[in-house]
Amino acid sequence: MAEKILALILRGSGILMLTALIAVGMPFSWMQEIHSGLLGMGNMPGGPIVEYLARSLSLLYALHGALLYFLARDVTRFLPVIKCFAILGVVFGAIIIFLDIAVGMPTYWILGEGPLIIPLGIVLFWLAGRVKNSGGPCSKRNE
Numbered sequence: 523m524a525e526k527i528l529a530l531i532l533r534g535s536g537i538l539m540l541t542a543l544i545a546v547g548m549p550f551s552w553m554q555e556i557h558s559g560l561l562g563m564g565n566m567p568g569g570p571i572v573e574y575l576a577r578s579l580s581l582l583y584a585l586h587g588a589l590l591y592f593l594a595r596d597v598t599r600f601l602p603v604i605k606c607f608a609i610l611g612v613v614f615g616a617i618i619i620f621l622d623i624a625v626g627m628p629t630y631w632i633l634g635e636g637p638l639i640i641p642l643g644i645v646l647f648w649l650a651g652r653v654k655n656s657g658g659p660c661s662k663r664n665e
Contacts, residue, residue, distance in 0.1 A: 539587025611643030
């Protein structure tokens with residue numbers, strides 16, 4: 523049962539993160555409108571570095587999502603990688619909270635990012651610990 527729930531969470535998280543592909547090809551004027559109008563963060567500066575960072579970060583999120591989706595295909599085989607991702611997710615979430623506060627992100631942003639990533643990592647790690655490892659090619663049992 524843990525294996526199925528773990529796969530479902532990984533798959534769902536992967537699909538959610540793959541939606542970041544939309545921003546990779548989105549017109550920059552739309553990004554600026556979302557930044558100022560929808561998010562209420564004021565005028566988004568223009569320039570090559572801002573556009574590059576927005577697009578490359580979106581692509582990185584999508585890459586992360588694709589990897590999560592791939593890991594969901596065989597959670598028993600990829601347990602060590604899933605556990606590593608779970609631990610890194612908790613660390614990432616904690617750092618993101620401090621980063622969001624340090625750069626002055628709005629409260630809704632601070633509460634909607636790191637504090638959601640941390641429990642996800644904890645749940646993934648907990649579920650991964652309950653999956654029976656059959657000794658697949660990534661298992662230490664084959665050494």
